[in-house]
Amino acid sequence: MNIQPLEFxxxxxxLEQKLNDLKRRLSERNIDLTSEVGQxxxxxxxxRREIYTNxxxxxxxxxxxxxxxxxxxDYIQQAFTDFVELKGDRLFGDDASMPCGLARxxxxxxxxxxxxxxRDVKENLxxxxxxxxxxxxxxxxxxxxxxxxxxxxxxxxxDTPGAYPGVGAEERHIAEAIAVNIREMMVLRTPxxxxxxxxxxSGGALGIGVADRVLMLENAYYSVISPEGCAAILWKHRKHAxxxxxxxxxxxxxLLEMGLIDGIxxxxxxxxxxxxxVAAANLQTAxxxxxxxILEIPVEKLLAQRYDKFRKMxxxxx
Amino acid sequence: MAIFKKPILRxxxxxxxxxxxxxxxxxxxxxxxxxNLALSENLHVCPKCSHHFTLGSRERIASLVDPDTFEEIxxxxxxxDVLGFKAVSTYTDRLASYKKKTGLIDAIVTGTGKISxxxxxxxxxxxxxxxxxxxxxVGEKVTRVIELATERRMPVxxxxxxxxxxxxxxxLSLMQLAKTSGAxxxxxxxxxxxxxxxxxxxxxxxxxxxxxxxxxxIAEPKSMIGFAGPRVIRETTHQTLPSDFQxxxxxxxxxxxxxxxxxxxxxxxxxxxxxxxxxx
Ligand SMILES: [Zn+2]
Numbered sequence: 001m002n003i004q005p006l007e008f009x010x011x012x013x014x015l016e017q018k019l020n021d022l023k024r025r026l027s028e029r030n031i032d033l034t035s036e037v038g039q040x041x042x043x044x045x046x047x048r049r050e051i052y053t054n055x056x057x058x059x060x061x062x063x064x065x066x067x068x069x070x071x072x073x074d075y076i077q078q079a080f081t082d083f084v085e086l087k088g089d090r091l092f093g094d095d096a097s098m099p100c101g102l103a104r105x106x107x108x109x110x111x112x113x114x115x116x117x118x119r120d121v122k123e124n125l126x127x128x129x130x131x132x133x134x135x136x137x138x139x140x141x142x143x144x145x146x147x148x149x150x151x152x153x154x155x156x157x158x159d160t161p162g163a164y165p166g167v168g169a170e171e172r173h174i175a176e177a178i179a180v181n182i183r184e185m186m187v188l189r190t191p192x193x194x195x196x197x198x199x200x201x202s203g204g205a206l207g208i209g210v211a212d213r214v215l216m217l218e219n220a221y222y223s224v225i226s227p228e229g230c231a232a233i234l235w236k237h238r239k240h241a242x243x244x245x246x247x248x249x250x251x252x253x254x255l256l257e258m259g260l261i262d263g264i265x266x267x268x269x270x271x272x273x274x275x276x277x278v279a280a281a282n283l284q285t286a287x288x289x290x291x292x293x294i295l296e297i298p299v300e301k302l303l304a305q306r307y308d309k310f311r312k313m314x315x316x317x318x
Numbered sequence: 319m320a321i322f323k324k325p326i327l328r329x330x331x332x333x334x335x336x337x338x339x340x341x342x343x344x345x346x347x348x349x350x351x352x353x354n355l356a357l358s359e360n361l362h363v364c365p366k367c368s369h370h371f372t373l374g375s376r377e378r379i380a381s382l383v384d385p386d387t388f389e390e391i392x393x394x395x396x397x398x399d400v401l402g403f404k405a406v407s408t409y410t411d412r413l414a415s416y417k418k419k420t421g422l423i424d425a426i427v428t429g430t431g432k433i434s435x436x437x438x439x440x441x442x443x444x445x446x447x448x449x450x451x452x453x454x455x456v457g458e459k460v461t462r463v464i465e466l467a468t469e470r471r472m473p474v475x476x477x478x479x480x481x482x483x484x485x486x487x488x489x490l491s492l493m494q495l496a497k498t499s500g501a502x503x504x505x506x507x508x509x510x511x512x513x514x515x516x517x518x519x520x521x522x523x524x525x526x527x528x529x530x531x532x533x534x535x536i537a538e539p540k541s542m543i544g545f546a547g548p549r550v551i552r553e554t555t556h557q558t559l560p561s562d563f564q565x566x567x568x569x570x571x572x573x574x575x576x577x578x579x580x581x582x583x584x585x586x587x588x589x590x591x592x593x594x595x596x597x598x
Contacts, residue, residue, distance in 0.1 A: 163545070163546075164554075165545070165546030165547075165550045165551045165554050165555075166546075166551060166554065166555050166557075167551065167555065167557055167559065167560070167563070169545070169546070170544050170545060170546065170551070170563070170564060171572050172572075173530070173572070173574045174526075174545045174546075175522075175525035175526045175529075175530050175544070175545035176530040176531075176574065178526040178545075179495075179499060179525070179526050179527050179528070179529075179530040179531050180530070180531070182495055182496055182499040182526070182527060183499040183500070183502055183503045183506075183527075183531055184503070186496060186499055186500035186503050187500070187503045187504070187507070202483070202492060202523075203492070203495065203522070203523060203526040203545075206492060206493075206495055206496060206526075207526075210496050210500075222489055223488070223489065223492075224483045224485055224487075224488055224489055224491050224492040224523075225483070225485055229550075230405075230485050233485065234405035234406060234485060234486075235405050235406055236406060240405075243405075244405070247401065247403050247404065247405065247488075248401070248485070248488045248489075249401050249488050249489070250488065250489065255489055258400075258489075258490065260489050260490065260493060307500050307504075310493060310496040310497050310500055311461070311497055311500065311501075313454075313490060313493040313494070313496070313497055314454035314455075314457055314458045314490060314493070314494065314497065315398050315400040315454050315487075315490060316395050316396060316397060316398055316454045316455045316458055317395075317396045317398055318392075318394055318395055318396070
């Protein structure tokens with residue numbers, strides 16, 4: 001795949017062009033530049049490492065939104081096996097922005113739910129840019145109920161800019177669909193692991209995000225509002241999105257520090273899209289570790305721990 | 319209302335009509351000029367067209383709860399600028415200015431009391447304070463009043479109004495949706511009734527949690543109620559929105575709420591409903 005570089009990756013891009021020039025000269029003139037090539041490659045690697053270990057919140061948002069980034073169904077292919085999709089909310093329709101189904105991960109059977117974005121216009125028409133309607137949330141709850149009934153754990157992979165803001169979504173009560181999912185997930189009698197794999201867009205994310213273990217990919221973000229939306233309201237202009245991203249503390253490390261998530265899944269250097277296979281392997285390892293942690297906990301204890309975890313979230317003085 | 323004489327207002331060229339400050343309020347719906355005392359005595363409802371003005375939490379409690387039965391809980395809970403949030407202004411400054419302006423500490427008053435003799439836990443959000451946004455303090459107070467009601471086997475009434483989650487608290491504010499909804503799940507498991515009253519406006523994060531989870535959901539007439547803001551919807555869909563879009567009447571038409579109740583009837587309606595659920 002030809003990966004579109006991000007703006008802040010420009011220094012890497014320039015070095016890569018220099019390397020290509022070097023290689024061309026090498027082949028044209030038949031001179032030995034092996035050591036120069038090696039040095040250049042090292043320099044590229046070092047620059048990439050330098051950039052990627054000092055990412056700003058806004059840069060992470062851009063990585064999280066990269067269209068080459070692995071999406072839900074890519075992880076289903078690479079980190080899960082035996083996926084069977086289950087469609088429809090039994091009420092109104094199916095929602096292709098939120099595929100659900102049964103699958104196995106490391107041999108463990110589970111219900112899987114996630115938001116799916118598209119890579120081109122046609123895909124996005126189908127997937128609605130990963131923005132679910134009420135049907136998506138109601139289908140997700142239906143599938144969670146199956147998991148609860150048969151004692152499967154639930155794994156959700158979150159990647160949405162937010163629930164869809166539309167007339168139909170309001171008419172069919174998107175707010176209620178999310179609220180009911182949040183309430184029911186707080187007391188769902190089976191283990192739940194949630195991973196934010198890209199964008200964790202507010203209520204649209206939390207609607208499948210109440211879990212015993214909430215993980216985030218290293219470059220994913222999770223936020224109460226989009227940085228652009230926040231900037232438009234609190235800075236009076238969308239152009240302040242980078243500052244808003246910083247202020248909102250929406251990155252994985254910041255959220256882990258505040259105790260709002262339980263763990264971070266490392267990404268390959270340069271982001272999950274640079275090596276989707278490694279990204280999927282890391283995700284699988286992390287989900288399996290989380291599942292092993294909670295699968296043996298008796299359900300009453302699990303529910304008490306889940307309640308207490310979210311119960312403690314809040315900072316105030318008395 | 320003929321007790322108060324209306325001021326004579328003459329339109330001036332190039333200027334809108336001037337209002338004598340502090341005494342009179344012009345109804346944004348019908349244009350009626352109402353004396354503030356009359357407005358206050360009428361529960362802040364326009365006597366001419368029934369437009370429901372924003373009602374403060376203290377006045378709301380007085381209008382709903384049996385006299386001398388309300389006992390506030392968790393009054394001192396105070397917000398903290400946990401992220402050190404600085405936009406055009408800082409969260410700390412915003413909090414300070416709203417405290418000064420409203421005399422409130424945050425955007426909700428909670429406690430116990432009685433409605434028509436039925437003991438209950440009640441929370442009333444106050445739109446005057448930072449658009450009644452849902453932050454840690456609101457989330458904690460809502461959760462505590464629900465937990466208290468579960469423990470004492472009491473119904474809960476939450477009078478909602480909100481511009482959404484409190485952005486200044488980042489994901490902490492989002493997690494209040496989980497915390498409050500979890501407390502409601504346990505309250506429901508204990509087979510206790512919860513009534514949500516939606517007032518103008520109730521939106522976004524509060525709608526995506528406790529405002530939508532009532533056994534019974536009541537709205538005040540014409541209240542703006544919805545998840546996404548109309549501007550965002552217009553920009554995303556490029557659609558013309560229905561004229562009654564996201565009003566209480568729109569929600570009633572689409573089957574999303576039980577009842578629309580005039581403010582003057584709210585207390586008796588709640589009393590009647592609580593009577594049905596009462597085990598006494
Ligand atoms: Zn009026």
